[in-house]
Amino acid sequence: MDRKKPIRLTRFELEIMHALWEIGSGSVREIQERLPEKRRPAYTTVQTIVRRLEDKDAVRRLKKIGNAFIFEPVVTRKSAHHRLINELLESFGGSARPLMAHLAETGKLSLEDLKELEGMLAQQAGDAPRKPGPNQRDHSENRSRK
Amino acid sequence: MDRKKPIRLTRFELEIMHALWEIGSGSVREIQERLPEKRRPAYTTVQTIVRRLEDKDAVRRLKKIGNAFIFEPVVTRKSAHHRLINELLESFGGSARPLMAHLAETGKLSLEDLKELEGMLAQQAGDAPRKPGPNQRDHSENRSRK
DNA sequence: GACAGTCTACGACAGTCGTAGTAGAGTCAG
DNA sequence: CTGACTCTACTACGACTGTCGTAGACTGTC
Numbered sequence: 001m002d003r004k005k006p007i008r009l010t011r012f013e014l015e016i017m018h019a020l021w022e023i024g025s026g027s028v029r030e031i032q033e034r035l036p037e038k039r040r041p042a043y044t045t046v047q048t049i050v051r052r053l054e055d056k057d058a059v060r061r062l063k064k065i066g067n068a069f070i071f072e073p074v075v076t077r078k079s080a081h082h083r084l085i086n087e088l089l090e091s092f093g094g095s096a097r098p099l100m101a102h103l104a105e106t107g108k109l110s111l112e113d114l115k116e117l118e119g120m121l122a123q124q125a126g127d128a129p130r131k132p133g134p135n136q137r138d139h140s141e142n143r144s145r146k
Numbered sequence: 147m148d149r150k151k152p153i154r155l156t157r158f159e160l161e162i163m164h165a166l167w168e169i170g171s172g173s174v175r176e177i178q179e180r181l182p183e184k185r186r187p188a189y190t191t192v193q194t195i196v197r198r199l200e201d202k203d204a205v206r207r208l209k210k211i212g213n214a215f216i217f218e219p220v221v222t223r224k225s226a227h228h229r230l231i232n233e234l235l236e237s238f239g240g241s242a243r244p245l246m247a248h249l250a251e252t253g254k255l256s257l258e259d260l261k262e263l264e265g266m267l268a269q270q271a272g273d274a275p276r277k278p279g280p281n282q283r284d285h286s287e288n289r290s291r292k
Numbered sequence: 293g294a295c296a297g298t299c300t301a302c303g304a305c306a307g308t309c310g311t312a313g314t315a316g317a318g319t320c321a322g
Numbered sequence: 323c324t325g326a327c328t329c330t331a332c333t334a335c336g337a338c339t340g341t342c343g344t345a346g347a348c349t350g351t352c
Binding site: 011012041042043044047048049052067 | 308309310311312313314317318319320
């Protein structure tokens with residue numbers, strides 16, 4: 001079934017997906033109208049991208065209304081983000097540290113954010129009785145091998 | 147002077163840069179040999195990428211040894227990473243939260259990491275004595291704004 | 293100085309991306 | 323039914339990417 005598809009979205013495809021994730025499902029027209037007014041591409045451009053997204057199995061036709069197709073995302077926002085983040089991490093050696101440091105430096109990260117994260121981690125440790133050894137963080141890129 | 151050049155590196159170019167950052171400077175041959183054995187491209191492929199990096203002003207010829215050029219990075223690892231991260235952040239609305247959440251979920255982030263980050267943030271707050279109200283996170287305009 | 297080996301300069305090529313135009317099918321108000 | 327509109331399907335195209343091959347310049351060694 002459901003083969004391993006390392007669906008890779010380009011920047012623009014991602015923008016289209018964002019629009020679609022936001023509205024849940026919609027026609028090409030609706031998608032286009034959700035794009036920021038500045039830099040809004042021609043209708044047919046959006047159409048082309050949607051078609052390519054279909055080819056990549058990132059969206060699918062849900063139904064037809066009038067003579068227009070209504071599309072819905074197949075890929076979830078979450079999984080798309082995961083892929084992006086993992087690629088980024090790979091880019092600098094799999095460690096999250098430089099990334100975090102950057103966020104902290106540029107003020108994208110507040111103390112509150114950190115507190116909350118800590119909460120999440122603590123909870124996770126509870127949920128997953130996974131015997132967190134003192135230096136346990138290299139269980140990373142296991143599966144997800146394409 | 148040094149114009150605003152939003153140097154954009156592709157995935158593979160980035161790999162070359164990583165090799166170069168690691169060795170500081172080196173010839174095409176040396177760069178190629180630093181690439182992971184699996185998936186190591188032909189010499190001329192590396193050469194082509196290096197040439198393109200030159201065109202983009204991401205590397206430059208430092209000197210010549212024998213008949214080979216020695217290249218060195220112009221773009222720093224840090225600035226390249228910053229760019230990548232910023233692009234990623236843009237992709238999901240500029241907020242670091244989803245990113246953090248992902249890292250926490252996938253175990254890429256340890257409590258220790260968080261502690262350390264907190265330390266950094268606290269220190270920063272100290273540098274900028276700005277009465278941290280409960281909702282204060284707009285202290286972004288530190289230097290390093292290009 | 294002649295050779296073998298190493299590099300560089302250039303060119304090529306197919307695949308992907310962003311961008312969009314055109315032709316023709318489908319739909320809806322009269 | 324018919325004309326005006328809207329959509330879809332298809333095609334195009336130039337820039338960018340990953341991948342190399344070839345020709346000729348350079349270098350170091352007998």
